Amino acid sequence: MLNVIIPLAGSSDIFLTSGFQYPKPIIELLGTTMIEQVVKNPMRISVENKFIFIIKEEDALKYHLDNTLKLICPNAIVLVLKNETKGALCSLLMTIDIVAPNDELLILNGDQIIDVDFDLLIKKWINDYASVGIVTFPSVHPRWSYALIENGLVVQTAEKNPISNNAIAGYYYFKNAKDFFNYAYISIKNDEQILDAYYISPVINQYILDNHIVKDYLITSDKYHSFYSPQMLNEFERKYKTNESI
Numbered sequence: 001m002l003n004v005i006i007p008l009a010g011s012s013d014i015f016l017t018s019g020f021q022y023p024k025p026i027i028e029l030l031g032t033t034m035i036e037q038v039v040k041n042p043m044r045i046s047v048e049n050k051f052i053f054i055i056k057e058e059d060a061l062k063y064h065l066d067n068t069l070k071l072i073c074p075n076a077i078v079l080v081l082k083n084e085t086k087g088a089l090c091s092l093l094m095t096i097d098i099v100a101p102n103d104e105l106l107i108l109n110g111d112q113i114i115d116v117d118f119d120l121l122i123k124k125w126i127n128d129y130a131s132v133g134i135v136t137f138p139s140v141h142p143r144w145s146y147a148l149i150e151n152g153l154v155v156q157t158a159e160k161n162p163i164s165n166n167a168i169a170g171y172y173y174f175k176n177a178k179d180f181f182n183y184a185y186i187s188i189k190n191d192e193q194i195l196d197a198y199y200i201s202p203v204i205n206q207y208i209l210d211n212h213i214v215k216d217y218l219i220t221s222d223k224y225h226s227f228y229s230p231q232m233l234n235e236f237e238r239k240y241k242t243n244e245s246i
Helices: 034-040 057-063 065-072 088-093 118-127 177-189 201-209 232-240
Strands: 002-007 052-055 077-081 102-106 112-114 130-139 144-151 153-159 166-174 214-218 222-225
Touching: 002 088, 002 153, 034 088, 034 112, 057 077, 057 144, 065 077, 088 177, 102 118, 102 130, 112 166, 118 130, 118 166, 118 201, 118 214, 130 144, 130 201, 130 232, 144 201, 153 201, 166 177, 177 201, 201 214
Parallel strands: 002 052, 002 102, 052 077, 130 214
Antiparallel strands: 102 166, 112 222, 130 166, 144 153, 144 166, 153 214
16 A cells, blocks of 8 residues: 655744744645645645645644644544654654555655656556655755766765755655665664754665665656745745746
């Protein structure tokens, strides 16, 4: 079974301090909440799949984010974290009792849209015998994670360090949940943290060290839409409303 996991427990401070009244997942974007745009994008996989959302208890109590997510994906599991974790990777480890060891994982950012047919892309990873699949786009900005590609294979990843011009979009496919959790624990044991937090991209290096096949799929920048900041969100809406290419 494919488990679609979307961590939403990150900070919304950059939006709240910019005048927005709600945390990022429920900020309105083109007339609906951001998380609806992310989940229901036509290029994405069906909401009938098994979705797991990870949220903060504060957002459940104050903004009822858990109820909102259940309305968007009625069969979703909403995991509410009582305490802050040290990054997305630590939050993901909290799902270990929810996911079956042999299940597939698709981990997505909750603040982006990628214009790619996810179902076809996952089939491609399966046909390529890939243990890990990622989507990349051209960039050199150190806000992103990066993948070094050689002969069609990912040979190294780095968080917030442009070791190539292949930035990693927030799309991570893992063929086997048991392997992912195992390598995630190794990454934390090795203290592979950046800016006092643990990220997903360093886990991929553990796969590479064990000779797993890791593949990327390169898209053009105009097919990647990030809502990383209020400025990016406003730019997306402006392009959409003026009928510019997005």
